[in-house]
Amino acid sequence: MIYVYVNYPQPHCTIHHDPMCASIQKHGRKNQRYRKIDSTNVAEFLAELKAYQIPFAAKAGFNDIWLEIALDTLEQEVDLVRQFQALIGRRYKPLARAPINTHC
Numbered sequence: 001m002i003y004v005y006v007n008y009p010q011p012h013c014t015i016h017h018d019p020m021c022a023s024i025q026k027h028g029r030k031n032q033r034y035r036k037i038d039s040t041n042v043a044e045f046l047a048e049l050k051a052y053q054i055p056f057a058a059k060a061g062f063n064d065i066w067l068e069i070a071l072d073t074l075e076q077e078v079d080l081v082r083q084f085q086a087l088i089g090r091r092y093k094p095l096a097r098a099p100i101n102t103h104c
Contacts, residue, residue: 002077004067006084008056011098013081018104024066033065042071042080049087056092 003016003024016024037045048054056062067084069077081100089096 001068001070002074002081004069004081004084005064006067006088006095006098007064008092008095009058009063011094013085013095013098013100015078015081015100015102016104017102021104023103031061033061034068035065036068036070037080038070039072046083046087049084052091054088056088056095 001019003019003021005014005016005023006012014023018024035045054065056065067081069080071077071080085095085098085100089098
């Protein structure tokens, strides 16, 4: 399982592997968007992305999102992050070029 933080105003994606990472604990703040993705809902999640149903804006409540991704392999999880970036980057150009880093 990986946790991914996506920020729009300061475009970047950060992958976390350690569930005890202090950065992951920050996702509990008020109005924080958070999505759990696994094999049962990955197709639905991708469809939402393709339909632009996950909006981003430079304002509270829409400027970032945490993704918790639990697929069969780490390779599939990281590939989903790349798919997310490609799909969301069609509408939100800064995210199309955002670096994908690994924190822990």
